[in-house]
Amino acid sequence: MSVCKCGVESPENVAFCPACGAALNATEGNAQAQAAGTAAQAQAGAAQADPQDVSANKTMAIISYLGILVLVPLLTGLHKTSAFTKYHMNQALLLIIPNIAWGIVYSILTVILVFIPVVGGLLITLLSLVWLNYPIFAIIGILNANNGVMKPLPFFDKFLKFTILK
Numbered sequence: 001m002s003v004c005k006c007g008v009e010s011p012e013n014v015a016f017c018p019a020c021g022a023a024l025n026a027t028e029g030n031a032q033a034q035a036a037g038t039a040a041q042a043q044a045g046a047a048q049a050d051p052q053d054v055s056a057n058k059t060m061a062i063i064s065y066l067g068i069l070v071l072v073p074l075l076t077g078l079h080k081t082s083a084f085t086k087y088h089m090n091q092a093l094l095l096i097i098p099n100i101a102w103g104i105v106y107s108i109l110t111v112i113l114v115f116i117p118v119v120g121g122l123l124i125t126l127l128s129l130v131w132l133n134y135p136i137f138a139i140i141g142i143l144n145a146n147n148g149v150m151k152p153l154p155f156f157d158k159f160l161k162f163t164i165l166k
Contacts, residue, residue: 054148061088061145065138087150
């Protein structure tokens with residue numbers, strides 16, 4: 001049995017700690033590099049992800065940010081077995097659901113504002129700029145998933161402190 005620096009015991013044939021994802025049986029230089037990488041992720045607000053989970057489920061985590069395709073990992077039940085995918089699916093759902101609600105509000109406002117000659121068209125144009133939030137945040141989420149980190153999207157850690165998938 002190997003004991004990780006976080007205190008969790010693991011079988012000898014396991015390369016990474018199942019609790020924190022740290023490399024086990026690392027040389028002194030590798031351990032220092034691992035600690036530096038972990039410290040940099042902690043400073044950036046990123047949670048530690050299991051490297052095996054990341055490599056096996058990175059594609060599904062990325063797919064979850066592609067709009068309706070969030071249903072693919074959701075329907076496969078991957079969020080029940082992969083903490084990495086569940087984290088990114090939660091962020092994607094917290095991004096998609098408000099955008100759907102905004103679509104409904106925007107449609108209603110457009111029907112009303114279309115009858116106001118000049119100001120209505122200007123307001124519709126300005127309100128349509130709200131749609132830019134989705135691709136910007138989705139790209140940030142895709143980059144985080146591709147890099148294997150569980151880092152919250154900007155503003156999500158301050159305003160959206162709940163999860164949809166338990």
